[in-house]
Amino acid sequence: MRIKKTCIYNANIILPEQVITGYILIDGSKISEIGEIGLARFNSDPDVTPVNAGGCYVMPGMIDMHCDAIEKEIQPRPNTQFPINMAFYELEKKLAASGITTMYHSLCLSDEWGVRDKDMVIAIINSINELKQFRAMINHKIHLRYELTYLDGVSILEGLINEKSIDFMSYMDHTPGQGQFKDAQSLKHFTIQSYGREEREIEAFLEKSQDYRAMINWSKLIALAKLAKTKGIGLATHDDDTREKIDTLLACKGRVSEFPINLDTALYAKSQGLHVCVGAPNIVRGRSHSNNMRAIDAITGNAADIVCSDYLPGAMLPALFHLIREGIKLPEAVKLVTANPAGALGINQEVGTVEVGKQADLIIVELHQDYPVVRQTLVGGTTVFQSDFQLLNTERVDHIC
Numbered sequence: 001m002r003i004k005k006t007c008i009y010n011a012n013i014i015l016p017e018q019v020i021t022g023y024i025l026i027d028g029s030k031i032s033e034i035g036e037i038g039l040a041r042f043n044s045d046p047d048v049t050p051v052n053a054g055g056c057y058v059m060p061g062m063i064d065m066h067c068d069a070i071e072k073e074i075q076p077r078p079n080t081q082f083p084i085n086m087a088f089y090e091l092e093k094k095l096a097a098s099g100i101t102t103m104y105h106s107l108c109l110s111d112e113w114g115v116r117d118k119d120m121v122i123a124i125i126n127s128i129n130e131l132k133q134f135r136a137m138i139n140h141k142i143h144l145r146y147e148l149t150y151l152d153g154v155s156i157l158e159g160l161i162n163e164k165s166i167d168f169m170s171y172m173d174h175t176p177g178q179g180q181f182k183d184a185q186s187l188k189h190f191t192i193q194s195y196g197r198e199e200r201e202i203e204a205f206l207e208k209s210q211d212y213r214a215m216i217n218w219s220k221l222i223a224l225a226k227l228a229k230t231k232g233i234g235l236a237t238h239d240d241d242t243r244e245k246i247d248t249l250l251a252c253k254g255r256v257s258e259f260p261i262n263l264d265t266a267l268y269a270k271s272q273g274l275h276v277c278v279g280a281p282n283i284v285r286g287r288s289h290s291n292n293m294r295a296i297d298a299i300t301g302n303a304a305d306i307v308c309s310d311y312l313p314g315a316m317l318p319a320l321f322h323l324i325r326e327g328i329k330l331p332e333a334v335k336l337v338t339a340n341p342a343g344a345l346g347i348n349q350e351v352g353t354v355e356v357g358k359q360a361d362l363i364i365v366e367l368h369q370d371y372p373v374v375r376q377t378l379v380g381g382t383t384v385f386q387s388d389f390q391l392l393n394t395e396r397v398d399h400i401c
């Protein structure tokens with residue numbers, strides 16, 4: 001059986017340090033050659049399938065280290081749930097069309113309701129790990145978010161680590177008065193809207209969380225994080241708002257501070273050699289939905305080096321090009337959604353850059369009226385999404401990249 005070959009030509013290829021005009025030869029699932037000439041030398045090879053990029057950008061597929069979109073796909077409204085397999089199949093189509101080729105599905109292990117009930121979370125983990133083995137458009141991984149005040153969840157987390165059922169994990173604390181929700185009322189309103197529960201039930205839940213916060217066993221959590229590291233499972237912390245929390249992350253041998261609340265904390269994390277992740281929706285909107293640090297300030301201030309989609313996969317690519325308009329060079333902006341998360345997640349030997357020997361996880365991006373549109377997505381050299389739409393009342397669309 002012949003190994004399939006594909007040549008993407010007439011492309012503006014975004015390499016780690018520069019952009020070149022040329023071609024990418026894919027041999028099977030991997031990139032075998034990159035050059036600055038056209039298709040001519042492959043024209044006589046019947047085993048090579050040509051793909052004309054039309055002068056568009058070709059860049060690595062994006063790597064999303066944190067996104068809870070699978071939760072919204074399963075439970076789009078409070079008290080309304082759809083089958084996990086349906087959510088999986090429908091979401092991955094959106095991810096491929098958005099240019100995301102590796103997704104770390106963020107699932108919250110807590111004592112909350114709906115998709116954040118512990119039994120439901122375990123069912124989702126098991127389903128994703130099973131479904132991705134048989135049919136998957138993109139690379140699916142699990143990012144387990146452990147709510148620290150769910151004290152009974154420690155043993156569950158330990159089991160998932162030992163089973164290697166997860167690929168990444170984070171510690172988070174959503175009790176009011178610190179972190180993301182300094183205002184207890186805003187957390188109460190958010191929880192009511194998310195779960196459709198009665199106000200009295202939410203108030204009792206938040207009060208219990210405050211009591212449990214004083215009972216968190218950090219010695220056990222540090223030991224679990226170190227155990228996870230030995231199994232290739234990295235750690236992040238969530239909504240850090242003090243330098244002391246960064247010190248705790250360091251004690252856990254963690255890698256990433258996600259969504260730090262203020263610039264001082266983000267800068268301190270970077271100074272300690274950690275990665276700092278901010279959200280694409282924050283970049284596109286120009287502000288935090290929780291009135292915390294602006295992501296663009298962290299990036300331009302060298303306090304953040306990773307962008308994730310957070311809750312909206314379609315925001316990743318527009319955020320990238322928004323950063324370019326803010327003066328960040330194209331290769332550097334691309335690293336925020338490709339090479340940098342790959343390095344933080346320990347998968348940079350396989351994906352994250354357009355280089356010979358790497359997996360051919362690639363996207364072809366057209367700029368249409370200054371807006372980025374994914375024309376084609378390849379995962380392991382196989383096209384999993386392609387859009388050849390034409391503008392109405394035109395015979396030809398010029399690719400302006």
